[in-house]
Amino acid sequence: MGREAPKQQQQPPVAYTVEQLVAVNRYNPDILADLENYVNEQVSSQTYSLDANLCLLRLYQFEPDKMSSQIVARILVKALMAMPAPDFSLCLFLIPERVQMEEQFKTLIVLSHYLETGRFRQFWDEAAKNRHIVDAVPGFEQAVQGYAIHVLSLTYQKVPRTVLAEAINIEGLSLDKFLEHQVANYGWVIEKSQGKGQLIVLPKNEFNDPVLKKNSSDSVPLEHITRIFPILS
Amino acid sequence: MAAIDYEDARGGSYDDRRQTPPQQDLGYDPNFVPDSVKSFVVHLYRHIREKNVYEIHQMYETSFHTLSDRLFKDSPWPSVDAVAHYVDNDHVFCLLYREMWFRHLYARLTPTLRQRIDSWDNYCSLFQVVLHGVVNMQLPNQWLWDMVDEFVYQFQSFCQYRAKMKNKTEQEIALLRQFDQAWNVYGVLNFLQALVEKSMIIQILEQEKEGLEQFTATDGYDYNGGSNVLKVLGYFSMVGLLRVHCLLGDYHTGLKCLQPIDISQQGVYTSVIGSHITTIYHYGFANLMLRRYVEAIREFNKILLYIFKTKQYHQKSPQYEQILKKNEQMYALLAICLSLCPQNRLVDETVNSQLREKYGEKMIRMQRYDDEAFAIYDELFSYACPKFITPSAPSFEEPLVNYNQDAYRLQLKLFLYEAKQQQLLSGVRTFLKVYSTISLAKLASYMEVDEPTLRTILMTYKHKTHSVDSDGKVISNADVDFYIDDDMIRVMESKPAKRYGDYFLRQIAKLEGVINEMDSVKLE
Numbered sequence: 001m002g003r004e005a006p007k008q009q010q011q012p013p014v015a016y017t018v019e020q021l022v023a024v025n026r027y028n029p030d031i032l033a034d035l036e037n038y039v040n041e042q043v044s045s046q047t048y049s050l051d052a053n054l055c056l057l058r059l060y061q062f063e064p065d066k067m068s069s070q071i072v073a074r075i076l077v078k079a080l081m082a083m084p085a086p087d088f089s090l091c092l093f094l095i096p097e098r099v100q101m102e103e104q105f106k107t108l109i110v111l112s113h114y115l116e117t118g119r120f121r122q123f124w125d126e127a128a129k130n131r132h133i134v135d136a137v138p139g140f141e142q143a144v145q146g147y148a149i150h151v152l153s154l155t156y157q158k159v160p161r162t163v164l165a166e167a168i169n170i171e172g173l174s175l176d177k178f179l180e181h182q183v184a185n186y187g188w189v190i191e192k193s194q195g196k197g198q199l200i201v202l203p204k205n206e207f208n209d210p211v212l213k214k215n216s217s218d219s220v221p222l223e224h225i226t227r228i229f230p231i232l233s
Numbered sequence: 234m235a236a237i238d239y240e241d242a243r244g245g246s247y248d249d250r251r252q253t254p255p256q257q258d259l260g261y262d263p264n265f266v267p268d269s270v271k272s273f274v275v276h277l278y279r280h281i282r283e284k285n286v287y288e289i290h291q292m293y294e295t296s297f298h299t300l301s302d303r304l305f306k307d308s309p310w311p312s313v314d315a316v317a318h319y320v321d322n323d324h325v326f327c328l329l330y331r332e333m334w335f336r337h338l339y340a341r342l343t344p345t346l347r348q349r350i351d352s353w354d355n356y357c358s359l360f361q362v363v364l365h366g367v368v369n370m371q372l373p374n375q376w377l378w379d380m381v382d383e384f385v386y387q388f389q390s391f392c393q394y395r396a397k398m399k400n401k402t403e404q405e406i407a408l409l410r411q412f413d414q415a416w417n418v419y420g421v422l423n424f425l426q427a428l429v430e431k432s433m434i435i436q437i438l439e440q441e442k443e444g445l446e447q448f449t450a451t452d453g454y455d456y457n458g459g460s461n462v463l464k465v466l467g468y469f470s471m472v473g474l475l476r477v478h479c480l481l482g483d484y485h486t487g488l489k490c491l492q493p494i495d496i497s498q499q500g501v502y503t504s505v506i507g508s509h510i511t512t513i514y515h516y517g518f519a520n521l522m523l524r525r526y527v528e529a530i531r532e533f534n535k536i537l538l539y540i541f542k543t544k545q546y547h548q549k550s551p552q553y554e555q556i557l558k559k560n561e562q563m564y565a566l567l568a569i570c571l572s573l574c575p576q577n578r579l580v581d582e583t584v585n586s587q588l589r590e591k592y593g594e595k596m597i598r599m600q601r602y603d604d605e606a607f608a609i610y611d612e613l614f615s616y617a618c619p620k621f622i623t624p625s626a627p628s629f630e631e632p633l634v635n636y637n638q639d640a641y642r643l644q645l646k647l648f649l650y651e652a653k654q655q656q657l658l659s660g661v662r663t664f665l666k667v668y669s670t671i672s673l674a675k676l677a678s679y680m681e682v683d684e685p686t687l688r689t690i691l692m693t694y695k696h697k698t699h700s701v702d703s704d705g706k707v708i709s710n711a712d713v714d715f716y717i718d719d720d721m722i723r724v725m726e727s728k729p730a731k732r733y734g735d736y737f738l739r740q741i742a743k744l745e746g747v748i749n750e751m752d753s754v755k756l757e
Contacts, residue, residue, distance in 0.1 A: 027422040054486055061481065062418050064625050085701045086523055089647060093482035093522070097643045116654050118692030121685075154695040154707075156717045163688060199719055207699065207709060208716040210725045228738055231745045 022055045032059050032066060039071050039078075046139045048078055050087050057094040069102060076108045077134060080115065081143035084150055088112045104133055120148055124169040145169070154207045158191065161198040263312035269300060270311055271319055274330065278320040281329075281370055286454065290373040298551050301337055309338050325368060328359040336383050339390070346408050349391055353415040356384055360424050360466075364431050368462050374453060377462065378505045381469040384421070385476050391416040392622035396637035406629060418624035422477060425470040432467025435493045453501045468494075468501055472512050475519070480622045482644055484519035488703065491516060496532065506543075507552050510536065510559045517566060518619060522648070525700045526574035527710045533567045537584045561591075565617035568592040569610065572599040573655055574698070575662070575712050602656035610652050614645055655697050657690050665713040665724050673720045691717065 016024075018038040021031050035056035042048055053075045060067040072095060079087035092100065092109070099105065107130050114123035123144070127134055134140045148167040152159055165171050170178050179200070182188040189201040202208065273296055280288040301310075313331045320326045335352040338344055344352070359380075362368060395409065395416075414420060429435065440446035453465040471490055478487030494500055496516060503509045513536040520529040540560050547553050567588060571577065577585065588596075595613070599606045621640035627633070660680055664671065677687040698711035714725040 027419055027426060029419065050485070051489075054483060058481070058483060058486070062624050084696060084699070084707070085705065089651070090483075090485050090523075092647055093484065093644065097639065097646070113654070116693070116696065118689040118696060120689075151692045151696050154699055155692050158719045159717070160719065207695070207707070207714070210716075225738070228741050228745075231741060 018052055019049065022049075022052050026055050026058075029059060029063065032056065035059070036068065036071050039074050042078060043074055043137050048082060050079075050082065050085075050090070053078065054090065054094065057091055061094050061096070064096065067099070069099070069104070072099070073104050073108070073133065074137060076105065077137045077140060080108065080112055081137070081140060083115055083144075083147040107133060115144070115147065118151060120167040120169070141169075153202050153205060156202055157204065157208050158199045158201050161200060164200055261308040263309070264315045266311045266315050266319075267304060269304070270316065273297070273300060274316045274319050274326075278323065278326050281326065281372075284371045286371050286373055290375065293373060293376050294551070297333065301341075305337065305341070307341055309342065310334050325362055325370070328355060328362065331355045332359060332380060332383075335387075336379070339383070339387060346394075346405050349387070349394070350408070350412050350415040352387060353391075356387075356424070357420075360428065363463050363466060364427055366463070369460050371454060371461050372465075374461075374465060374501065374505050375507075377465045378469050378508045381425075381466060381473045382507060382511065384424075385473050385480075388416050388418075388421045388477070389480055389620055389622055392624060393620065393637050395627060396623055396639075397635050398627050398633035399635050401633065409626075410629060413626060418481075422474070425473045425477065428463070428467045428470040429474070429490075430467075432463045432470075434464060434467040434471070437464065438493050449500050452504050465501065469508060472502060472508060472515075475515050476511060476619070479515045479519055479619050480640075481624060482621060482640065484522045487515065488519050488523075492703075506547060506550070506556060510540070510556060514559055514563060514566075515619065517563065517570075521566060521570055522644075523700070524651070524697070525702065525708075525710070526570045527576055527579065527700075527708070530567065530570045530574070530576055530579050533563050533570065534580050534584050537563055537567065537587070538581050541583055541587065562617040564588055564591050565613040568596050568599070569613055569617075572596055572610075573652065574710050576710070600659050602659060607649060607652065610649060611645065614648055615641075618644065654693070658694050658697060661690060661694050662713055665715055665722075668722075668724060670721055670723050673717070673722060676722060691715075691722070 018031075018034055021034060025031055035052055038049070038052055039056065042053075056071070057075065060072070076088065076091055079091045082088075095105070100109065107126070111123060111126055111130075111134075114120070114126065127144075145168040152164065152167055156163075161175070165175055168178075179188065179190060183190060187203045191199040191201055204211075273292065277289065277292050280292065310333075313327050313334065316330065317323075317327055320330075331352075332355060335344070335348070335355065338348060339352075401409075434448075437446050437448050441448050448464070448468075453461050453468060455461045455464070471494060474490035475487040478484070478490060491512070494502055494512070496502075496512065502512050513532050517529040517533045517536075520526070520532070537560065540556065544553075544556060544560070547556055550556075564587065567580070567584075568591075571580070571588075580588070592613075595609050599609050618641070621644055623636055623640045627636065657680075664676055664679060673684055673687055677684045680687060680690070682690065694711075698714070699707050699709050702708050715722050716725065717723075
């Protein structure tokens, strides 16, 4: 009566990587500690695994008593760093509302809101006020700068220097240096516009350039071609 | 308000198809077996032994429902013990009979906690038998789908039941504590996962692509004397996993579970209408929550067109009401998707006119993004969303509280939050549609915002209309697109991507068919 379902294979004695554990053993409460350690490892080694983190949030959802706020906060910061991917929402969908009421999570939700709505100035101001949360995760600033550049490249062909500065939160000499690096490595071009300071020309892509857009639309995946292989042969 | 709508709307929904049922009939004698039932089990048992799938299907789809309507409208079928000796006390047959017995009970009456636990036990025994490979039957896909579907439904129903702690009797609470493994979420997920793994279905589908295996071509049936039960249960369990993960709010993992099934093609999942609809409904919903609107619109459009064209053939089917219900819910989801991402050219004319009829007026109001508009988003979402569950057991110590609405409220709140983040985008869209170039200053004054704010709105537009797919690739969902050159906005005309490649592929295949046909005609 009310008997237990079969557990997945017990954890093997051989050292499996956490990724493998998630793949073969994802509905097993015994891997919770491994997954928590793995979150810390992702923080220190600047790596990321959405699947493993969702797996852990799922185990917390099944057994709320075992939830660690600190680990959840780290997962959320990591998810912010994965923007433009929707990982932050994916995590929130699994975190009970009363937990989301905690102060540090409220802050993270506000930060996510600013990023989602392109309000970079407010974002950096808010982040500065909450150094203790975001500084705990190395690479945070660079990741958000990467996202800002992603959105700018979707939006602009030529962006005013001031707008760029605000989005990535770099100014003055540091910005000159940053630009130098981008010019040398990523094909950025600096242009003077009349009387308004620098304009940065961002590399063209299919989202900010109508010419490239047309070319990318009609391609046929190989898989579909394979369907007519028997006919062609 | 929303909460009440939610409850009401669920009344007759697919997930919660049960009407408020009458109390169980006290005059019911579990040991009384009418002749027609005796004949039913004897024949069904014989057809199963003879692997006569056609006859099994007839009895399962027609006779069972006819008998239920005639003799067991509001009482359960005779107990399994009463019929066992007509079928040689066959263990597996008795498990199957009980599965149907419980399914009928859930559909027409309110199961007691004891019955819920017994039904869980029956699924455990049944799946254990299947998993350990001693099954040598061939069962209709419809039946195998119903098993997975019902298993997930009863799990969801149990979670909802358990979460209403306020009016539980002491006896019920004692039972809940004692049988805490019944309908445990780990157990449910592990059964579905075990069926997927043990059946090797993922490998089978892989090999089929290389022509080494037949599965789809035979609709999953085994014509070489083997059994289709494990394979097909494993296959449908992938859909079951998608559904459970959606109920938990884990859309990413849900879609991952479905990945082995190529939903751009016909497959075994389309061989049963219930499975087809459940798959696409959850697939579309998960994509909606992941902001991949174009993908959701495309699949909703396809299935709604399919239902429109074929629903007349299902009128007599026991699933007809559920088909209609899900149909309505998917129109509501399509209305949401198209309001957030107006890609009307993806929608077929027939579907579009149905949609306008049902939601045309609401969709115009949804574009306004005022409080009234959000109330409509709320209403449509609540009406059409899956019946979310909280999977954890209640705390028995504290004052007993109901938490059956928690999961739904959270998903609704996060969805509305997303809709609000997009509220200024429809304004941008309106202007982009009428200009080919416009300066930032001019657009800012039209939209009554300052220039820095306009820049953030335009970046939001870009971010929200460009989703990231499962491989991390950025995909444009924008109906109107633009780029900014210094302080000029230049609108990019978005031409519908003509799928020449696909078109030619289909024509080549068609031509080949015609040529083959001509070759086979022998001229005298």
